[in-house]
Each structure stands twice: as C-alpha cells, then as structure tokens.
Amino acid sequence: MPAIQFDVLIPDTAAPELQGVFENAMRRLVDAGKLSAAEVTHDHAPALYEGVEEGLRQDRDDLHDAQVHRYLIRVEGQTGSLNQLAMVLSRFLTPQADLPGDAVLLEQEENYEVDATYPWAVEIRR
Numbered sequence: 001m002p003a004i005q006f007d008v009l010i011p012d013t014a015a016p017e018l019q020g021v022f023e024n025a026m027r028r029l030v031d032a033g034k035l036s037a038a039e040v041t042h043d044h045a046p047a048l049y050e051g052v053e054e055g056l057r058q059d060r061d062d063l064h065d066a067q068v069h070r071y072l073i074r075v076e077g078q079t080g081s082l083n084q085l086a087m088v089l090s091r092f093l094t095p096q097a098d099l100p101g102d103a104v105l106l107e108q109e110e111n112y113e114v115d116a117t118y119p120w121a122v123e124i125r126r
Helices: 015-031 052-057 082-090
Strands: 003-010 037-043 067-076 120-125
Touching (some): 067 082
Antiparallel strands (some): 003 067
C-alpha cells in the first residue's frame, strides 16, 4: 500500500490534533470515492534521516519545545496522483498566502511567502 510520510516539527500537545485532521481528511476522501481505503499512523519519536530535524528547526525559535512527529498516511485505490494528494494535505501545515491581484507585484513572489505553521518534510513511499 503506498504511503505519504510527513515528518512535522510540532509541539507534543498539538500532535494528536494534527493526526485527527489527517484522519478526517482521509475519511472524507474515502467517503467521496477518491480512495478505497486509508490509514493514518502517528509515531511520536521517529528515526530520522541525518539533517532532517536540523532543517525543520532552522529559523524557528518559536518551536524550541517542539519535537518531530511522523504521520504515515497509507492509501489504497487513489484516483489521482499520490504527489498531488501529498501537496493537498500539506495545506494543513502551511497557511494560504495572501497574494495581490497585480501581476507585477506577483513577480516578487518571495515577498508573499508564508512560513509553515509547523515545518514539515514529506516523502512518498511506494
């Protein structure tokens, strides 16, 4: 069964809520017929590749007491791209940027970048 693995720097107190958000999203996709089955597991202390935690902590002094949690989302029978599903799910971790309607202003896109609520890394596992 293919899976989407999110490693997320998040406070322990908020970690169960994020699991619930992912579970609810998967349940809705199954109910809508976009997936035939889905399962979300949560690891409170995952083994990480070298440099992952340091990368997630970079420039995030506000999350000094947070830990990396792993959410493994196994899916079956998806009707679309697994990569696209991962990017849709990542919206739970990064707020929508408020973009101007002026195309000239949009050329300076770095001015409108928004930090992730909780820094994350994603891996697609087949």
